[in-house]
Every structure is written in structure tokens, then in C-alpha cells.
Amino acid sequence: MTFITRIAQLIIILAPVVILGWLATQWFVPSGVFFVEHIVGDESPFIDELGPSQRVSDAVDGEQSIIADPAFFFVHPHRDFEAVQLEVWFQNEDLPIVELGALSGLDPEAYKLLPLHNLLIDESNWSRMEQDGLLLLQREKTYGSIADFFASPPSRDQVATYRTGYDVPYRIDGYSPTDRWQGIDVSLRGHHEFKTYIKNETLRFNFEYMDMNRDEGEDVVRITVFNEQGQPVAEARASDDGDSSDDARPSGLESLELTAGGLAEGVYKVVMSTTRDVFFRTMKTPQQKIVFLNTVFIGDEVGFSEPPRGAKLWTTTKWLRAQTRHAEGVQTLTGDSASVEIDQPYEWYPLELTGSGVESVEIPFGDIEIVTEGKIAFSSSQYFDPDPAPLSAYATLDQMEVDYVLAHYTSPRQEGEWLVADIGFLVDDIVNDEGTWKFSFSTPGILDLEAEMIVHKTNLWFYKDPMGL
């Protein structure tokens, strides 16, 4: 046999060995960094196409438009990693705020959102300074540095924030506690969060709720109180009513007491953590200030109250969205300055309030989910806003009547015709659903503005310990 024949045989034998070695390096990632590039329209075993198809255009020549909110895609990492960095190449001319979120919680679904593009900041002609990822905009330049700003901070109502906290504590001048109990007679369905104010008093809440047993599974109720540092300071729990089936036989009216004494003055966050089977029918408390955060679900009152009580809410936010999931929930929401007809189930309807200050919205009956970026109270006297105003896609800086914007934000860089934004997530913050991560673009106002966001490509860097298997 000739030398050439031997060489050919050697190549044939070595080929699968080399391929196996290459596959092993792809799997074990000995460098600690695994890179994936995905141009829209290309097939990839690691990143799915943007969807759903009703909210995105077809991918043509490496460009795909997002035309409704939210559009999402799935990532399929092939092994365990510790962190992931995404680099998104896109164009955006009209959307005030564009963010990308990783699915970070289920039931209720929650996303950890990080900024890609903020036109409110980038197109502002206010004085701008940046330091260590923090950005400060000033209507009139008062502070020479961000350190000066924190050394002598302005009052909270002068500051708007974006993706950052503002560590100047909120205090109500002239607040004094009372022993008079007041009720919130609204059916609240499932998980809710609210903030309350405590000064020289015991935090006390009494929750009356029913387990409607419409879905299978146990329905545990856990109420947790967090202080201004985000530390849990009190908790109350109730176990399932003993019926974990979906037979739709409601429990009786159960009661749960939450008490926490010796708390320092300040704002406390209360998280009502439970399933959608649990309907809180009334809340009683001597606390005077109570505002719900971001989402309220006014539950139906089938099997509890006839006729239904409905609800009236107060808010300073100018933009809410509402939907019902049943034909019985079709109704008209009437605000002081605007109203909206909920015509059909499973469709989100915007309610744009145009008045100033606190406005009320009348909800004739339940089975309505309301989502907003602001606060919601169920009595005008309970309303307070302990947080600096967040930058919103629905208000300009001038409309917000603030003098400063504090943001954790880095503007995207320009690469030719594309904007390029980098964001990173810890894998522990991402829900891993059988090896799949979900990422969602948040483009608030995209339908109202008839705007679009064009995506070109997404680069991903997956990070792991180089020595780890």
C-alpha cells in the first residue's frame, strides 16, 4: 500500500476525532465564553425568531419590524451558564422607551426589564452628566457632579427616575396615626402589591378572602411586609382551604390578620402573594395611606355579592390599560377626564386621562385587570405617591414637572445605520423552562404612535466558570 493511501486512511480516521473534539469544546466551553450571533431571518439552534407573527413583520434582508407590544423570542442555551450578555442591533425613531426583559417569574408572569433606548433622555436638551452607569439630567445646571447631587439632594417631587432608586427617604410632614379602621371593599383577585405609611403605630391589616377553587392546585396565601431597605419585617400565612381541585366550589369567607409592631417611620411594601383562585373581598386597616402598585385585578363577585359592588379607584397616572377575560366583564370604565369601553374579552384597552392631579375611575363591576406604571388607591384620602415619578413613555419631561432625571442608563452606540445596545442578565434571574429562556421587547406606546422598531441582529455572549463542567 502506498504512502498516499495511508495518508488518506489517516485523514478518514482523524476526521470524526477532530469533529468530536470540536463538539466537546462547544459543549464544555473551556474559554468560559460562548458566542452566538443571530441575524433576523436566519435559522439558529440557539435563538428563535421574533414572535408572535401578529406583532412583527416578516424578516426581509436582515431586518424585521416590531409593530405591536410585546414581541418576544426564545433562547435555548445548550448547557448551564452563569450570565448572559445581549447586544441588540436596532433602529428606533419614535418610541420614547425601548427595553428588553428576561422572564424572571411565573404566576404572575414577571420580567426583569433593562433599557435599550430612551429617547426622552437621549433627545433631551437638559444638562447631562454620567458617572459609573448613572446619568443625571438637570433642567438648569445646579450640580457640578453626581456626587454633589447625592450630597445635597433636591426634594423628591423635583426628581424623576429611570431604572434606578432614589435613596432620599419619603416622609409625610404632619402625619399622625389614628385608631379609626377603614375598609377597602373591593374584590381583588390573586397577587397584589401595595405600599403603606407607618409612623409611631402598629402596622395592622385584616384580609377577608375566599378560595374560589376554579383552578387545580393548592391556594396558599402569604402576606409579606418589606421595609425601605427591601428586607422582610413581618409575614402572615394561610394554608389552602383543603380543596385543591378545580370544582369551582368556593370556600367560606376566611380571615387573615397581619400585625407588625415597633416599625420605624417610613414606607412599607406589602406583597399579597397567592394564586388567582384567591379573591380578597375586603381589607380593613387603621393605616391611612395605601396605594397599589402597577397592577390591580378587580375580581368578579359571582357567589359573593349580588349585585356586584364594582370599584372606584384614584390615581395620578395618566395612562392605564384594562382588559377582561370574559363576556360578562364587558363594560365602560369612566374616568374624570376620559372613559373607555371594554368591548370584548382578551383585548387590552387604553384609558388616557388628561386631567391634572388625582383622578378617579369608576368600574361598574369586576373581572377587570388594570395595568399602569403608577399607583392606584381605592379612596382619595388613601392616595400617596412615595416614589419619585418614573420616566414614562406617556409623559414628556416638561409634562412631569420635574427638574432632574436620575437614570441607570447608557445610550446605545451608533454602528453605521444601526443603534447597538448592550445589556446583561444573571442566569439566576431568568426562568429556565426546560432549557428555554424567554426575552421580550417592551415598546410601550407603539400602537398609539403607529411606530415601529426595526431589529437587525442579536449577539449573545454566554458566560460560565472556565473550569466548571
Add this chain to the structure above:
Amino acid sequence: MIWKTKTFSAAEAISRTGFIVSTTSYVLFWLIDLAQPGFVSRYFSVHAFLLSAIVFGVWWSAVVRDYTQRPWLESAVALALGLILAVITWGASDGIEGYRLFLTLMAVFTPTIIYVLIKD
């Protein structure tokens, strides 16, 4: 007694090596991908090795000058292949309970039946 070393032509040597390496690689990579789904199939189809085995096999059969029959080895390979096919069929037929056992038995004996037919 004079021992004579069996000699092969270059084409036969290369095609034989190609067939054996391709077949072995096909089984090995397929088993690895079965143990760790996506290990191979995220990057290319494991069936590329099957295609390569067929190409080398056809080439080898065209250039082979003489061959030795090994009935015991051939039967053993057919039976082993039948067992592998049976495991796959059992796993893939979840949900068609009425036919599961029948299909699995078919899978066990199919390679042996084909082997017998080819031999005849």
C-alpha cells in the same frame, strides 16, 4: 506452510476504512446525541455519517475483489441492530399503546429478516 499476507488495492483500502469509520462514527455520534440531546444535532445532522457510510459502502462493494463470509458475526450484528431499533421504537411509540408491542417486535426482527433475504 507458506503464509501470504492479504493485499488490498488503494481504492479498496480507502473505501473499506471509510465505511468502517463512517459506520462506527454514525453509531457513536448518534448515541452521544441520544445521551445529551443537541450535542451533535445543534451543529449538523448525525445522519451525515450514514450518508458517508453509504457512499463508502457502495464504493467498497464496487472495488472489492474477494470477501470472507462470517455468518456468526453477521447474525450477531443483525440481532444487535434489532435490539437498538426495538428500544427506539418502544420510546417513539408512546401514545399508540395498541400497536406498541407489535411494532417493537417488528423492529427486533426486521434486520435479521433483511439479512436472511439478502443472503438468500
